[in-house]
Amino acid sequence: MKAIVFDIGNVLVQWDPHQAFLETLGTREAVDGFMARVDFYGWNLENDRGRSIAGTLDAFEGQDRDLLAAYKDRFHLTIASPVTGTWDLLDRLSVRHPIHAITNWSAETWPTGMAVHPRIAEVFGVTIVSGEVGLLKPDPAIFALLCDRAGLDAGDCLFIDDSEKNVAGARAFGMEAHHFTGAEALERDLTARGLL
Numbered sequence: 001m002k003a004i005v006f007d008i009g010n011v012l013v014q015w016d017p018h019q020a021f022l023e024t025l026g027t028r029e030a031v032d033g034f035m036a037r038v039d040f041y042g043w044n045l046e047n048d049r050g051r052s053i054a055g056t057l058d059a060f061e062g063q064d065r066d067l068l069a070a071y072k073d074r075f076h077l078t079i080a081s082p083v084t085g086t087w088d089l090l091d092r093l094s095v096r097h098p099i100h101a102i103t104n105w106s107a108e109t110w111p112t113g114m115a116v117h118p119r120i121a122e123v124f125g126v127t128i129v130s131g132e133v134g135l136l137k138p139d140p141a142i143f144a145l146l147c148d149r150a151g152l153d154a155g156d157c158l159f160i161d162d163s164e165k166n167v168a169g170a171r172a173f174g175m176e177a178h179h180f181t182g183a184e185a186l187e188r189d190l191t192a193r194g195l196l
Helices: 028-038 040-048 054-059 062-079 086-094 110-116 140-150 164-173 183-192
Strands: 003-006 099-103 127-129 157-161 176-179
Touching: 003 086, 028 040, 028 062, 040 054, 054 062, 062 110, 086 099, 086 183, 099 140, 127 140, 140 157, 140 164, 157 164, 164 176, 176 183
Parallel strands: 003 099, 003 157, 099 127, 157 176
Antiparallel strands: none
């Protein structure tokens, strides 16, 4: 194993999109209703693919439109906290291995992510941001792009992601992969692999 490839959202940085809407809507239940009505996660995934947020708004009306229009400016509220324990593991790994990242993340909100968590801009050798390249995990092309930019073969990489679908995609591409459920389980797996 030559390199460790991290997902970022919900592996290194907690992402809770409810936080962008709670001040206006008041309760998580009200936010859940709004998210279901606008298919928030589908809407967000297309932004992660590279679509402009402003270009989506004509499909919505009233408060729904206003809330989605404000999401970019309120995005910092959704990523306020790091994931407990994972950064410590990354620091330990980085002494021995190259560290890279592949993240499904909108190009429009990516600068906010780096501003809230400045280490994101510093710690990775190669970072592939889906919204910047127009590719989403688990498309094999995004894994191929990481390998090309980092000068790696798929079999050189251990990929870490909280999405089972993305983990399966990485494995199908030829990478080793770990389904992230918490730092303790990740530490056990890394130790068993002889990477720590």
